[in-house]
Amino acid sequence: MPPTAKPRVFTAAQLATALGVTPQAVRSRLAGMWPARSGTVEVRGQEAAAFAFDELPGGLMSDLTKAWEATERRGWRYRNLAHFLSDPPPPAKGGPLAKADSPAFRAGDFHAIDAAIATIRPGTKPTPAEASMVWDKAFQTVEAFIESGKPEPKARRIVLRHLAETLPEFRLSRRSFDRKLGDWRRSGGALADLVDRRPAANRRRRIQTPPRILTGSL
Secondary structure, three states: OOOOOOOOEEEHHHHHHHHOOOHHHHHHHOOOOOOOOOOEEEEOOEEEEEEEHHHOOHHHHHHHHHHHHHHHHOOOOOOOHHHHHHOOOOOOOOOOOOOOOOOOOOHHHHHHHHHHHOOOOOOOOOOHHHHHHHHHHHHHHHHHHHHOOOOHHHHHHHHHHHHHHHOHHHOOOHHHHHHHHHHHHHOOOOHHHHOOOHHHHHHHHHHHOOOOOOOOOO
16 A cells, blocks of 8 residues: 655745735634644754645635635746645735735734634624733734834734724724733733723722712701
């Protein structure tokens, strides 16, 4: 019986180059996953997780397939999808694909935030737990942008704008965003520190306030 051929595997950096997003954006979509069949590969002397295509989340598989098809429409020809993923072409100037280290921000970079927002039932106010998860993913995205070389003020601004556009219920201000980001960093990324405790504090104050004594003559 002939030996089973090993599947072609790809690192997050390779997938990011094919999509034209940062490696951090791809890693956020792979969060919590470990390649069951493929394990790791060595990249510049370091081990890196590598995934077979059919181990990837469905949405990521779809995005990569669309990127391959878009590249072929630009005139590039590949034997198959694996060939494209292993050797994607340089991006078209001004086109939808760009180098992973480009200073531009792309929709795929906000996947972790959007996934957290998607857990909130439409038309309802986020619960404290839901809100803290959105904040956490937002701040992780800010840090990923900074790590990839983007200026911190721009990273904060673009993430805040994305939140305002996709979750207007937050009623965000730059000051509150910066304050929460500072709290999150000081706590080492603790979700508990992102919960807005003002409603509970207000309820406690109302309970503790003695009833007003009505005075006056009849």
